[in-house]
Amino acid sequence: MNKKLFFSLGTIILIILLGVVGYMVYQRMSVTEINDTTSIIPTTNDTQTSLSYRNNTYGFLIPLPESWRGYSVSEQAKDSYLEIRIMHPQSTSQNPRMDIPVLVVPIATWNKWYPANGEGNHPFAAPIAATERARNTRYVFATAPRYNYAFASGYEEVEEIVQKITALNIFPAQTIQPAQQTQQGAPVETFPLFEEGEVKG
Secondary structure: OHHHHHHHHHHHHHHHHHHHHHHHHHHHHHHHHHHHHHHHOOOOOHHHOOOEEEEOOOOEEEEOOHHHOOOEEEEEEOOOOEEEEEEOOOOOOOOOEOOEEEEEEEHHHHHHHOOOOOOOOOOOOOOOOOEEEEEOOOEEEEEOOOOOOOOOEOHHHHHHHHOOOEEOOOOOHHHOOOOEEOOOOOEEOOOOOOOOOEEOO
């Protein structure tokens, strides 16, 4: 009687062990198959998208989502800096979307706005500073204080985009021309003409 009970218990334990080992082998094979499959599936990332806004006049680049293909661009020269706005192709007067606003500020002007001693004076009404995004040897590329406080449609996407502004070093140090001087001695930048509303992308 005891031999039959012992034999039955041994058989049950053996079946359980075989089941556990079989399950583990099956799981390992499944994981291997998944890994083999995912390794041959192409992934989509920013490097595979070719859409961007590249400005060879001032030297900066902005990678853009594919949904911005067909964007338009406008420039407005202010007293001491330039504002470039990149407009979403689906933005309309009835359904406006957030533009990408980039300030192009000569470094001498930027240093006057925000000197090391903190006693500068920028031209914006907000009591906070503009945000520098990138710079090359001649210009700072920035966004104005509170540029997105209107919370227009797509403002979250624009915030991600402006963080990817990249400066292009297109001005070799030996070829930089000195800025013209006003009678007060402040540097003045003359910005090249631009066709308003030019479509890019």
